[in-house]
Amino acid sequence: MRAIFFIIFLNVIAPLSVGAQSKNSEFNQGLKRARDFFKEGKYRATQESLNALEVSLKTQGTNKNLIGLVAYWSALTANRQQDYQQSLKYFEQALSVDYRPLDIYYEYGQALYAADKLVEARGAFRQSVKRGYKRAVSLYYIGFISQTLKDYKRAVTFYRAIQKLPEEEQEDTTQAAEMQIGDIFLEQAEKHPDVFKAVEVYVIPQYKKALQFNPDSSLAKDIRLKILELQQKYELLLFRMRNGRPTNIPPYFLKISQDITYDDNPVFAALETTNSSAKQGSLVSKTETFGRYSFYYKDIFSISPELRANFSRHANREKEIIRNDNWVLAPSIRTSYEHTLKKKPASFLLDYDYVYTQRDTQGSGTLVFNSRVQTLSVGERIVGLVGNGETTFRLRFRSFDSFSQSANSKAQGLNVEHVQPSKSGKVWIFNFGYDRSRVNDKLFNANTMFLRSDVIFKQWQFLSITPQLGLGMTLTDPVNNASRGMETLLNPSMRLSRPFAKRYRMSFHADYMNNKSKDTKNFAFQKTFYGVEIEYLF
């Protein structure tokens, strides 16, 4: 019996086993051959070897694992040759036999992406993330594909998800992801009605955020270029004039504001020669708009047209008070020629101001022409004359024309202003002025000296409030009217400003004025006014 089994074993089982071993060894040799070609980068030869293995597998039967391995490897080889149509076929073959090595969805996703099958590629990268293979890059691909498909919300979500991964897994994707978010913001900003501001407020800060991840990377160079191009395109670039003085950015400035002030003693001084105190209080509403655009010619000249318009109305409709209701239209042109003085930046200034005012001078509820003031100023702005501050000297020639010819006047004056930043972050502003005013009715001729000092404190970080204090003093010498004597006007003031929302600023302000005059009946007055102003800055 044993002999029979032995004979059966020798004749049937052993040859089968030897045959299987031989085929197995042959197959392994084929794998090794493919491995050697692959290692040398001979992908065509690798593919040929794998094709031969595929054929032998078909004849052998269905070893799903080996079929899967050969298909997967063929797909990788085709991917290395960027033959994605071919690799897709092999990946699908491997997946169909449930052969799923760790990187298969990542490689499959890349092939789908290159073949422009974006939705399918996104699905494959999701699988790759789930399986924990190259999670950061897979998330990036999902973000990038979503961005390409204009699914921006999802794109941003996936880009931002990269930063939630452990740092060592993020590879070099975080900076690129932040840059792509910047690109998405730009796409949105370019559809925004105020594209300039949107680029400035959202896009450029996002690119700057991306830069911070690695300022020395090769991508950082591209990001800087993007910022520069945007700044140039949207005129946000702070160019410097030839003497180093920075230009205004953006070149435009536009704001509207609404001020509600309580004035306990509105003073009527429509003719600049006399005044009249109401001696009763009123709320005053002042609505104002101001705009300016600066043009630069090369790096030498600048010219800035401005326009200011405001309307004031008193809540107390007493005749004496409503005489102060007015509206003002004030266009100006400011020019500068930039040069250097003692190797420091200096500017020659030539300005023209025009102020047209209508006022309810009769207290009748109707605004009529009140005055027209034209001022020509010639000046020089110098840096470093005192400390590191900026000093401006101006000569002013002023013409005042009003509804009353006798009050018309011409004035010449000198003004010196010095702006001094301190190391502690405060900014001091000192102002000195002297005006010689000659009125048609010589009784009202006057020489006026003006002194004022303001200090703007560093912002109180915890409240985001910027405080400002000021004290002004005006000495008026009515040269032909000894009864008034030398008049002194004192004006302490304070202002607290705080930005809110993105474009708004709110200020609380309070002033006290005390004008001392020998003619206490007609010229002396004192008053306090305080209020709230809200500005919207475009």
Place this chain on the structure above:
Amino acid sequence: MNSFFIVVLLLSSLSAWADKGVAVVKRLRGEVSVKEQGKVSKLKEDDWLRSGVTVITGDKSFVRITFTDKSQMNIGPNSEMKIEQFGTGDAGVLDLVKGKIRSQVSKDYLGQKDKDKSKLFIKTPNAVMGIRGTDFLISTNGINSSAVLFEGEVVFNKVENAALREISTSALESMVDRGVRIFPGEFSVVEANRPIPTVPSLMNVQQIETLEKNQDFSQERAPSDQGNAKANKSVVPGGLSGTTVASSSTVLDKELKQKGIEGVGSKEKSDITSARGFKEGEKVKPTNGSFLHVDSGTVIAPPKDAVYDANTNTFVADGKSGTVGGDGNYVPPKNVTITDSGKILASVQGQIVQVNDSSMIMGDATLSDMLKTISTTSDVTSIAKVENGTLVISPTTTTTLTTTTFQEAPTLCSTCAIQPSSATTKPSTSNVQLNTGVGDP
């Protein structure tokens, strides 16, 4: 007595070989001739060639000659090669005046005692190669020379023509010793206006695989139906680099190990740095994975968004930068032509403009970048035109295109016509500040 007779017989047979020549024609195709002492005659199979003769091949022609030491030289089309010295006991010297040679040097020849010495020298008008390997391709257009190695090792250096003519093999040896050592899969180029050869770089894997197969120059130039010609777009998404998206072969290795087979292994990160290529003084290393236009010695770097293949340590160009022809030579993208003298000409808006001056070796400005730029610039100077179906190149070959794209690109190719020359016209970014606050004027 018998042994004496055998020795005499051997010596006489060697003497008969020497009389016949140093090499025999084994195969030829097309028009192949030999020039000997001013006389030109047609070559045919089994003809013998003596030292001092020049072999000349015509268009689409090829000749395979076998030297007495069994070394085999395949001389490609439009080539001219002189056998300066062979079989004298000293190293052989061949002079490739123009064209290309694919050689398989006999291992007998390489079996000489001193393995660090060259067994054969091949000179070109501006380079010399010392052969210490077995399978290589050398090519020259008379201006640039290039060498590609498939197996073994060669050394390659630049030599000025005048200095090269009359020097001994020991002087040639000293010259090649100072040159670059090329290993399998690598190539190096000697350009007319660069003092030294490029640092050897790994060639595009498809190109080297195709070149290796095309030993007898029998394949046609038409683009290969394999590989990157089919690429739809770069697999690298904008913002990422080819190295970041690359995956290693570790998973494949793991799968193979499960079958009891050792994996392929992955390259170290330091290799990636070198793979990107560099320029350090006179040393220029093209990016690994660059294409070589064999006829002209022009190097085409993969584009910036090329994917990195960790397995071969090369960057793989997609179809945008061109592809590999059936003969293994580089085939530029549509509307771009590379002349045999190395001019890259692109057809832009009906004009033909030169993209480079002589060659383009590595740099931020890759061919696809340049093409993108010139297609958007209007400031182009026509330097070539098509007359009666023939491309006529104007004598003025320097075309400078001022573009914005290259403003911050480092100048890595001194010979490129497109340079970041206008970089100084822009304000420095150090001056760039933004008004982050809002304030009253």
